[in-house]
Amino acid sequence: MTRLDAQDGPNHTCRMNKPLPWADDTPRLSLWCAVLFCCFSALLAAVYLQPQLASLLCVVPVASYLMLGLQMGMVYGIGWSVLGMAVLWLRPGNDGAALLGTAAAVLGAGVLSHLFETRRAALAAALRRIAALDPLTGLHNHLYLESIFSQLTRSHRGKPQSVTMMLVAPAPGASNEQMVDIARLIGEVCRPSDWAFRFGDERFCVLVPWVTQVQGQQIAERLLARVNAEQQQARLGLARWPDDAQTLAELHKIASSQIKQA
Missing domain, CATH: 3.30.70.270 (Reverse transcriptase/Diguanylate cyclase domain)
Structure with missing residues (x-):
């Protein structure tokens, strides 16, 4: 529960206990995971058939963080990005220079998406704490x-x-x-x-x-x-x-x- 120190005054900082393990920060997380699984599978198939579409792999980390939040977004973003690059690498006749360029672009998109989602999640958590607390008692x-x-x-x-x-x-x-x-x-x-x-x-x-x-x-x-x-x-x-x-x-x-x- 919310714990209060005896020496705290009306404006003390409340120490909330950890989020409940079954509390899900992303609404309909299972549904969005399934949707992105299907979309990313189709994207990888398209990239394998048409290597000129490799730049679309940059969508993977962006969509993952946007739709799944920080934790699952990181899992999906890294996993599917690595899988996409493996598809390009294993495709016969791949261009090494183009492969490196695509990898750099996907990595950059992933880093920027992670930084943005980290800041967004921190801001959302701060707003939830403010909205959920009574300013007088800290409960x-x-x-x-x-x-x-x-x-x-x-x-x-x-x-x-x-x-x-x-x-x-x-x-x-x-x-x-x-x-x-x-x-x-x-x-x-x-x-x-x-x-x-x-x-x-x-x-x-x-x-x-x-x-x-x-x-x-x-x-x-x-x-x-x-x-x-x-x-x-x-x-x-x-x-x-x-x-x-x-x-x-x-x-x-x-x-x-x-x-x-x-």
């Missing part, structure tokens, strides 16, 4: 909540199939300093695998994956006790997927009703 905002919940409920990697939602409501009229303190306490109590969010102006949400019902209750009680040790009248609601509800909205409704009854 994720509610816009990121649905995405993380979907990923946690979609893949478990052999762990218990559960996600516990905890809604923490501070005392009415809590100040900005108190909100920052609660965010710090959440970071201290919860585990590195948990995810914390600021939900609206007056609540916090914590997703606790892969724990039993008893463990989830223990974490919730420990968190509430820690918050109330510094700020009185905080309330907490608890709901569990998939035992209590199947959707994020239903879990939120159950947890909110518990807060109202407290």
Whole structure:
């Protein structure tokens, strides 16, 4: 989850945990891989039949990075470029000078594509971090909540199939300093695998994956006790997927009703 240092102030830098291994940065990656596989296969066949089309091999790294992103783009760009040059080399009657010129052009296109995609990916990651974080507390905002919940409920990697939602409501009229303190306490109590969010102006949400019902209750009680040790009248609601509800909205409704009854 988002971890907060005790000494950090309202403008601290948030240290997010690593991207989830099943989170895919390129939409429809499998589809685009299949499309480019077919296109590049046709291109290599055309280059073999018509060597004067060898300059089209420069399209390979550009299209790979553009359509597949940085990691898969590099794999496809290097792999298919090398395969294309091998096709030219193995073709009877190849021109050595032309082959070197084509190789230099493809290499240049690959280097430029890699540099461009590296900068684009870094900028996109920075924008995602800015958009996903609450500027006051440094926790994720509610816009990121649905995405993380979907990923946690979609893949478990052999762990218990559960996600516990905890809604923490501070005392009415809590100040900005108190909100920052609660965010710090959440970071201290919860585990590195948990995810914390600021939900609206007056609540916090914590997703606790892969724990039993008893463990989830223990974490919730420990968190509430820690918050109330510094700020009185905080309330907490608890709901569990998939035992209590199947959707994020239903879990939120159950947890909110518990807060109202407290």
